Structure formats: C-alpha cells, structure tokens
Amino acid sequence: MNLLAGGTKSVAERSFAAAALILALVGPLLFNEYWVSFILTQTFLIGIAAASLIFLSAYGGMVSLSQTALFGISAFALGNMVTQGEAKGLHLGWNPWLSVVLAILITTAVGLLFGAISSRSAGIYFLMITLTYSVIGTYFFGQVTIVSGFSGIGGIDNYTPSIVGSPTTQPNRLYYVALVVAILAYILIRYLVRTPFGLALQGVRDEPVRMSSLGFNVALHRTLAFGFAAFVASLAGILFAWWNGTVAPDTIGLQSTIDLLVICVIGGLRRVEGAWLGAFAFIVINNYVRDVSVPVLGGSFNTIIGLIFLVIVIVSPDGLMGIWDRLWSLGRRRGGSATGPVAATPSGSHG
Amino acid sequence: MSSVALQRPLRLASRALVFGAVAFVLGWVLFYARSTNFGPFIHDQRNFTITLLNGITFAGLLFIVASGFSLIFGLMRVVNMAHGSFYLLGGYIAYEVQQGMTGQGFAIPSTDVTTWEWVAPLLVAAAIIGVVGLIVQQVFLRWNQGQDLRQALITIALSVIAADQVVAHFPRHVPAGALRFGGIAVSLTWPGWTDRFVNLHVFGVQYSLQRLVMLALGVSVGIALWVWLYRTRTGTIIRAGVDDREMTSALGVNIQRTFAIAFIVGSSLAAFGAVVGSSQAGVSSGVDGQWLLNSLVVVIIGGMGSIFGAVAGSLLYGLVFSFSAVYLPTTSDNCCAQYSIVFTFALLALVLAFRPQGLFGRAG
Numbered sequence: 273m274n275l276l277a278g279g280t281k282s283v284a285e286r287s288f289a290a291a292a293l294i295l296a297l298v299g300p301l302l303f304n305e306y307w308v309s310f311i312l313t314q315t316f317l318i319g320i321a322a323a324s325l326i327f328l329s330a331y332g333g334m335v336s337l338s339q340t341a342l343f344g345i346s347a348f349a350l351g352n353m354v355t356q357g358e359a360k361g362l363h364l365g366w367n368p369w370l371s372v373v374l375a376i377l378i379t380t381a382v383g384l385l386f387g388a389i390s391s392r393s394a395g396i397y398f399l400m401i402t403l404t405y406s407v408i409g410t411y412f413f414g415q416v417t418i419v420s421g422f423s424g425i426g427g428i429d430n431y432t433p434s435i436v437g438s439p440t441t442q443p444n445r446l447y448y449v450a451l452v453v454a455i456l457a458y459i460l461i462r463y464l465v466r467t468p469f470g471l472a473l474q475g476v477r478d479e480p481v482r483m484s485s486l487g488f489n490v491a492l493h494r495t496l497a498f499g500f501a502a503f504v505a506s507l508a509g510i511l512f513a514w515w516n517g518t519v520a521p522d523t524i525g526l527q528s529t530i531d532l533l534v535i536c537v538i539g540g541l542r543r544v545e546g547a548w549l550g551a552f553a554f555i556v557i558n559n560y561v562r563d564v565s566v567p568v569l570g571g572s573f574n575t576i577i578g579l580i581f582l583v584i585v586i587v588s589p590d591g592l593m594g595i596w597d598r599l600w601s602l603g604r605r606r607g608g609s610a611t612g613p614v615a616a617t618p619s620g621s622h623g
Numbered sequence: 624m625s626s627v628a629l630q631r632p633l634r635l636a637s638r639a640l641v642f643g644a645v646a647f648v649l650g651w652v653l654f655y656a657r658s659t660n661f662g663p664f665i666h667d668q669r670n671f672t673i674t675l676l677n678g679i680t681f682a683g684l685l686f687i688v689a690s691g692f693s694l695i696f697g698l699m700r701v702v703n704m705a706h707g708s709f710y711l712l713g714g715y716i717a718y719e720v721q722q723g724m725t726g727q728g729f730a731i732p733s734t735d736v737t738t739w740e741w742v743a744p745l746l747v748a749a750a751i752i753g754v755v756g757l758i759v760q761q762v763f764l765r766w767n768q769g770q771d772l773r774q775a776l777i778t779i780a781l782s783v784i785a786a787d788q789v790v791a792h793f794p795r796h797v798p799a800g801a802l803r804f805g806g807i808a809v810s811l812t813w814p815g816w817t818d819r820f821v822n823l824h825v826f827g828v829q830y831s832l833q834r835l836v837m838l839a840l841g842v843s844v845g846i847a848l849w850v851w852l853y854r855t856r857t858g859t860i861i862r863a864g865v866d867d868r869e870m871t872s873a874l875g876v877n878i879q880r881t882f883a884i885a886f887i888v889g890s891s892l893a894a895f896g897a898v899v900g901s902s903q904a905g906v907s908s909g910v911d912g913q914w915l916l917n918s919l920v921v922v923i924i925g926g927m928g929s930i931f932g933a934v935a936g937s938l939l940y941g942l943v944f945s946f947s948a949v950y951l952p953t954t955s956d957n958c959c960a961q962y963s964i965v966f967t968f969a970l971l972a973l974v975l976a977f978r979p980q981g982l983f984g985r986a987g
Contacts, residue, residue, distance in 0.1 A: 335772060389972045392979035396702050396771040397927075400919050404971060407916040411964040526912035530783055537776060571784075571791035578783035585776045586763075 281600045289545075296451055300444045309443030313515055314555050316450035319548035320457045321508035322535045324501040327461050329541045331470060332497045333394060333477035338386055338402040340532050341409030342379050342502045344524030346509030348413055349375035351425035351519055361425045362418065368433040376506045383502020384495060391491040391498070394480065406529045414521040424520025428513045439514055450511050454548065457504050461544050464500065473497050534581045540593030549592055637977055644973065651950070658952045668826040674945050680834040682941030683841025684899055688914055689921035690848060690933045691892025697865045697928020698885045700771050701764055704778040706893050707915030708785035713752045713894025714906030715793040717744035718809050722796035730810075733818040741814045745898040749891040756890025757883055764886075765879070782911060790908050806908025811901045837899055841937075844892065848930055861885055865928055920967065924974045926984025935982050943970045 300308050321343045328334045348361070353374060356365030366374075390401045413420040429439045439446045464470045475483045476493045484490045513519050522528075531554070539550025557580065561573045569575055588594045652671070656663035661670035692706045703709075721744040725731050763777050790806035797803045813833050820829040852858035860881050863871040872878040893914075897906065900914075917940070922928075925936025947963035974982060 389975050393975070396700070396775060397923075397979075399772070399775055400702055400923060401971075401975065404916060404919050404923065405968075407912065408964055408968045408971075412968075415964055416962060526915075530779055533776075533779065534783075569788060569791075571787045574787035575784050575791075578780050578787065581783060582777065582780035585773060585780055589770075589773050589776070 285545075293455075299451075300447060305443060308447050309439075311552075311555055311559060313443070313447045313450050315548060315552045316447075316454040317508050317511035317515060318532070318535065318555065319551040320454050320511070321505050322532060322539065322547035322551050323454075323457055323461060323544050324504035324508070325532060325536045326539065326541055326544050326547050327465075327504065328497060328501045329536070330543065331465050331474050331477060332494060334398050334402075334494065334498070335533075335541065336402045336498070336501065337399060337529050337533060338405035338409070339501065339505045340524045340529040341406040342383055342386075342505040343509040343512065343532075344409060344413065344519065344521075345382055346375045346379040346506035347428075347513040347519040347523070348420055348425065349378045350510055350513045351428045352419055354431040355425060355427055356431075360423065361420055368431055371431075372433070372510055375510060376503060379506035379509065380499055380503045383505070384499035386502070387495040387498025388491075391494040394494075403529070406524070407526060410521050410525045413524070420519075420521065422521060424518055424523065426518040428519065429515075429517035432514050436514055439517070446511070446515055450515070453507055453511060457507060458544060461504070469493070469496070531577075534577060536591075537581060537589075538584055538591050540591030542590050543593040543597075546591055546593040553592065641973065641977060652946060656950055660949050669828055670949075672823075672826050672828045673830065674949055675942070676828070676830055676834065678942035678945035679938065680838040680841075680941075681945060682937040683838035684896060684903070685917055685921055685937040685941055686841045686933055687844050687899060688893055688896030689918040689925075689937060690844065690930060691889035691896070692918040693922045693925070693928055693930070693933045694848075694861075694885055694892070695889035696922065698861055699764070699768070699882055701760075702771065702775045702778070703889070704775055704915065705759065705782040705785060706890075706918050707911035707913070708782040708789075709752050709756065709890050709893035710897040710900070710914040711789055711906065711908070711911040712755070712785060713748040713897035714811070714901035714910070715789060715809070716751055717748035717894070717898045718811055718901065718906065719793070719795055720744035720747045721811055725812075731812040733812050734815045736812045736814050738814045738816070741811070741898075741902070744811065745895065748894040748898055752894035752897075753887040753891040756886050756893075759890075760883060760886040765882075782915075786908065786911055789911075808905045808907035809901075810905035811898060813902045833903065837903060840895075840899055844895065845930070845934060852930060857881070857884065920971060923971060923981060926978075926981030929981075929983040932981055932983030939970060940967070943967060 295302070296312070299312055303312065321339055324342075325336055325339045328336045328339075350371050352361040353364050353366045353371035354368055355361065355363045357363060386402070386405055390398055390405075393401055413424075414422050432439065435445070436449055437445045465474070472483065472488055473493050475486075476488065476490050480490050483493075512523075516523075535550040535554045536547065537550070538553050539546025539548070554577075557577065558573065561576050564573060564576070566572070566575045584591060588598070590597070651663075653664040661667045661674075664671040688706070688710060692703060695701055695703050695706075721731070721736070721740060724740050724743060725735055759778075759781060763781065764774050767773055767777075793805070794803075794807065794809045796809075797807075813836070817833045817836050819832050821832050821835065822828075823830050850858075852862055860871065860876050860878075861884075863874075863876070864878055864881055868878060896914075900906070900910075920940050921933060921936035923936075924939055925932030925934070943966050944963065947966035951962050951966075978984070
C-alpha cells in the first residue's frame with residue numbers, strides 16, 4: 273500500500289514535471305512577450321539562485337543568506353570584465369566567453385573562502401554569519417567605486433556572447449539559455465547529492481559529530497558544498513546580468529537577500545524543485561500585487577509579501593512542496609494504511 | 624593521524640598570523656600610514672586621538688543596541704532578525720514625540736531642546752518598543768521554542784512588514800508645505816547643553832560632548848545590565864536560564880515570565896540605542912538593515928549571549944570601523960573608494976577562523 277502510494281506520488285510528480293517542461297519548451301509560442309521575457313526568464317534564473325540556497329539547506333543543513341551576494345559577485349565580475357568605454361567599473365572589454373568563465377571561477381573561489389570561514393558553524397549561527405557576508409557584499413560594491421559604486425554597472429546586455437544575442441530584441445534566445453541552464457543546474461544538483469560526496473554531506477548535516485569520528489572532514493565537506501552552491505549561484509548571476517543589463521549594489525541588498533529567502537521558503541527549503549516553484553509564485557505575486565494598496569494597514573506590496581511569508585512560515589515551514597508532500601501522506605493515511613510512521617515532514621527546526 | 628599531528632603547527636601558525644596582523648595594523652597606524660589623510664600617530668597625535676575616541680564612542684552606541692540582541696539570543700536562542708526594525712521604529716517614535724513636545728517642526732535648533740525633551744522621547748520609545756517586543760514574543764515566538772530557524776524566519780517576515788509599514792506611516796511631522804516622503808531621513812536633537820566641544824587637555828583635542836554623552840550612556844547601560852544580571856534575583860535566574868533552560872524551569876522558576884522580561888528589556892535597548900543613534904546620525908528607511916548588521920557583527924565577534932562579549936565586540940568593531948575609514952591609503956585618481964567594509968569583513972573572518980564561537984562565547 274505504502275509502496276503503491278509512493279509510486280503514484282512519484283508518477284504524479286513526474287507527469288507534472290513533464291508537463292511543466294513541455295510547457296516551458298513551447299513557452300514562447302504560447303505566451304506573450306511580456307510573460308516570456310519578463311516573468312518566465314526571470315523565474316528560471318532566480319530559481320537557479322534559489323536552488324543553490326535550497327541545496328545547501330536541504331542537503332547540507334546550512335541555510336545560507338549569502339547566495340544573493342555570490343549571485344551579485346558573479347554579475348559584477350562579468351560587468352567589470354565585459355563592458356568597455358563609458359561604463360562604470362573597470363570596463364576591461366574582454367571576450368564575453370572568457371569573462372563568463374572568469375566570473376564563475378571568481379565567484380566559486382569567493383564561495384570557497386566564505387564557506388571555509390563559516391564551515392565550523394552550523395544552524396542558526398550559519399544563518400547569521402552568511403547574512404553578514406551578504407550585507408558586507410552590498411556595502412563593498414557600494415563603497416569600492418573602482419569596481420562599481422552606488423549606481424552600479426550598466427550596459428552588460430550589449431556584450432553578450434553571440435548565442436545569447438541581444439536580450440532586448442531577441443528575448444527568446446535568453447529564455448532558452450536560461451531554461452537549459454536551469455535544467456542543467458537541477459540535474460547537476462540531483463546528481464551531486466547521490467555521489468559519495470553528496471551522501472557524506474547529508475551525513476554531516478544530520479550527525480556532524482559521528483561523521484567526524486568516522487573520519488570525514490566535516491569542515492571540508494561544508495566548505496566544498498558552499499563552493500558548489502556558489503558555482504550554481506554564479507550561473508544565475510551571469511544570466512541576471514544579461515537579462516537585466518544592469519547590476520547595482522541595490523540588486524543584492526538586504527531586500528533582495530530576504531526576497532530570495534522568501535522564494536525558497538515559499539517553495540520549500542527541503543526540495544530543490546521548490547526553487548522554481550517558489551520563484552514563479554513570488555515573481556507572479558510581485559508582478560500583479562505591485563499596485564495594490566493594503567487595506568487597514570496601509571503600505572505597499574512588501575507588506576503583502578511579508579504577510580504571505582509569515583503565514584507560510586507559521587502554517588507550513590516546508591512551503592508549497594511541504595504542503596504537497598503532506599497532502600499525499602494525508603491521502604495515504606485516509607487510504608487505510610496504518611503501517612509504519614507517516615512520512616510527513618516534521619515541522620521541526622532544520623538547524 | 625596526520626590531522627592530529629598537524630594540529631599543533633597549525634595552531635601555532637594561526638596564532639602567528641593573528642599576532643602578525645595585529646602588529647602590522649598597529650605599526651602602520653602608529654609609525655607609517657603613508658598617503659593617508661592624517662599620517663601616522665608619531666606625526667599627528669591629535670587626529671589619532673580623535674579617531675580613537677570616535678571608535679570608542681561609537682562602540683558605546685553599538686553596545687546599547689547589540690547587548691539587547693545578545694540578551695535575547697543568549698536566553699532564548701532566538702535570533703531576532705527584527706531587532707533592526709525595533710531600532711527603526713524606536714527612532715521614528717522618539718522623533719515624533721520630540722516634535723510634538725517642542726512644537727518646533729522638522730529641524731529643531733538644539734538650543735531649544737531641554738534635557739527632558741530628549742529623555743521623554745527616549746522613555747516613550749523604549750516603553751512602546753518594549754511592549755511591541757513583548758507582543759512579538761508572546762504571539763509569534765512562544766509556541767515554537769527550540770525551532771530556531773523557524774523563529775528566525777518569522778522575525779524576518781515581521782521585519783519585512785515593519786520596514787514597509789514604517790515607510791507608509793513615518794515620519795508624520797514634516798516641514799511645513801513639504802510633501803511627505805515615507806521613510807525619509809529625520810533626526811532627533813540632542814539637549815542644548817551637549818552641543819559644544821570640550822577641551823580634553825590631551826594633544827590639544829577638542830571633542831564633541833554629544834559623542835562623550837553617547838559613550839557615557841553606553842557605559843551606564845553596561846553597568847546597569849551587569850548589576851541586573853549579576854546582582855539581582857531576576858538576573859541570576861536569567862543567567863541560570865542561559866546555562867540550562869530545562870533545569871532552571873524544573874527548579875520551579877517561571878521561565879516563561881523570565882523570557883518575557885528579557886524580551887522586553889532587549890527590545891527596549893534597541894529603541895534606547897535608536898534614540899541615541901538618531902540624535903547622532905538621524906534615522907531613515909534602511910537603517911534597520913544597517914543596525915541588524917551591526918548587532919550581528921558585534922555578537923558574532925564577541926560571542927553570543929555574553930555581556931562581556933558584547934563589550935569586546937563593540938569595541939573591536941567600533942575601532943576597526945573608525946580607523947579603517949581614515950587610516951587607509953588614498954590615491955589621487957580615486958578619491959572616494961572606501962575599503963573600510965573590507966576590514967569589517969576581515970575582522971569577522973579572523974575571529975571566526977580561530978574562535979567560531981566568538982571571543983567570549985562558549986562552544987556548543
């Protein structure tokens with residue numbers, strides 16, 4: 273019975289995934305340009321950044337708030353290397369592909385450094401330390417005018433590789449690039465967590481002391497996981513720089529850091545799929561609620577986002593994916609299977 | 624085997640690195656400091672002393688805010704991400720009260736502000752934020768104790784709402800005829816008697832009395848907290864609760880009441896700091912994030928939940944902040960790049976690399 277229920281659930285999930293994938297593949301034929309270039313492309317690329325956070329949280333037990341900063345570092349690095357002429361920053365005018373590779377390498381290196389510094393902390397301490405990274409990153413790009421300055425770097429979309437073309441006149445190209453990168457990032461994460469490294473990482477998440485006495489280097493595993501997540505976030509940063517054309521300190525400010533966390537919490541901090549689900553929900557809400565004024569309280573859409581966030585954290589800490597999982601386990605219980613504990617996600621702490 | 628054998632040389636190397644870094648910084652500031660604004664200490668004692676005082680007085684303010692954050696964390700393991708929002712809200716409430724009391728409108732000349740017209744806003748803001756903190760704790764944090772991530776997420780959600788609500792409703796007093804911009808920078812005014820410079824008779828330094836008052840308030844809060852935590856019954860219970868919550872509760876202490884008290888005091892300290900900070904540097908939309916960062920840096924450096932850690936963290940952070948702003952080389956072609964934030968990060972990284980639990984924190 274259990275097996276059967278689990279089977280139907282995974283069948284249901286796979287059919288949903290296949291449907292979503294087919295929809296995404298033919299998206300530009302079905303949706304208008306605004307949806308394609310604004311909402312869906314943004315969903316794919318922000319989802320990649322969110323996936324890097326959920327990967328760390330779900331498999332490493334590390335809720336990192338510095339993914340936005342890493343995302344920004346790669347966008348700023350790209351902007352500095354690729355632009356030329358009047359642009360802010362270093363405007364080195366290098367080859368786009370070379371710049372992309374270097375931006376990814378720099379971000380991964382910074383991620384390894386961040387990870388190494390915080391690798392001996394876990395849980396709530398980790399959250400606090402990575403939050404300071406994020407805020408420091410914002411101030412860094414605001415204050416160090418050589419690499420950016422307050423107004424940021426613009427015109428990055430004029431220096432894309434030929435495969436991407438011009439994001440403004442050829443939005444479909446960036447749409448497919450973002451889609452392919454998102455799928456690859458998802459596959460890579462799912463692959464990594466099944467490798468010996470990924471399994472050891474999950475051991476480190478649950479039992480750091482035991483893993484340590486078994487001879488695993490706990491700090492090294494956390495550092496490498498963080499470096500990998502930085503790599504994933506850097507992909508999102510590059511896509512963002514192409515998509516938006518501009519990257520400014522404000523792009524990676526505290527507000528954006530919290531937004532990314534909201535996305536992950538809406539999607540669910542336990543399953544990587546939730547990243548794109550959360551990103552889609554957040555971007556659509558953000559897009560259509562922007563002009564609504566809040567009754568009684570007053571205030572703008574941020575109050576609504578905050579309230580939604582609050583309700584989700586209180587009602588279902590595992591987000592939409594958690595609700596989905598719980599619906600299935602409820603159904604299973606209804607179905608009369610009394611054997612064994614229900615695999616409902618415990619609504620306990622992750623730290 | 625190899626990792627054990629490596630530990631001793633690694634520890635020695637790391638100590639050498641820390642000492643080397645500290646020695647280099649001291650040597651730079653005292654003797655070399657080429658192409659900086661003031662030059663080294665041996666050439667310019669006056670500006671060195673002023674920078675030192677700036678760091679220490681800023682530490683006084685840092686301590687007021689961060690000690691509240693640390694108190695709440697130490698007792699309840701709640702990372703109150705809304706601490707910066709309490710600061711923001713406290714600053715605006717005090718501003719409105721002071722505007723109402725003096726009836727001057729917007730920029731009040733400090734000669735028109737009496738001590739009471741500064742203290743009353745402080746008391747009102749601290750009381751209101753204390754109540755707000757109590758409500759937050761009772762409604763949102765009481766039923767999910769021990770779920771530290773969930774609690775942090777809840778306070779983040781509250782801070783998102785608070786930031787937006789502040790922009791929607793504050794400031795209420797604006798210059799006559801001006802449009803009201805939500806969350807625009809306003810500032811409280813220090814009492815008139817503080818608006819002067821005192822001669823310290825050290826290297827001819829004239830120093831702002833306001834900043835000295837700021838330091839004095841920080842020290843007073845520190846002493847009051849120490850007396851409260853180490854010399855009263857409530858304080859003893861709180862310290863027992865920090866050490867072992869279940870055991871304290873099992874001894875018949877009403878730990879929930881203690882939690883509530885600590886949350887009121889911790890939140891009020893954010894408002895207290897906000898009144899001091901807004902008198903010095905104003906308050907505007909966005910300072911919530913800045914003060915959340917400040918509180919985090921102080922308690923991460925000093926160690927969470929320790930009052931002495933908060934002192935040490937405030938001093939280190941305050942000094943690094945003030946010295947890195949003026950003792951870094953500037954070049955002519957790039958006047959305005961400030962690297963001080965890099966040094967804040969370096970300080971944090973250095974402390975965490977060698978003491979993950981902070982200077983005064985206990986492991987585990």
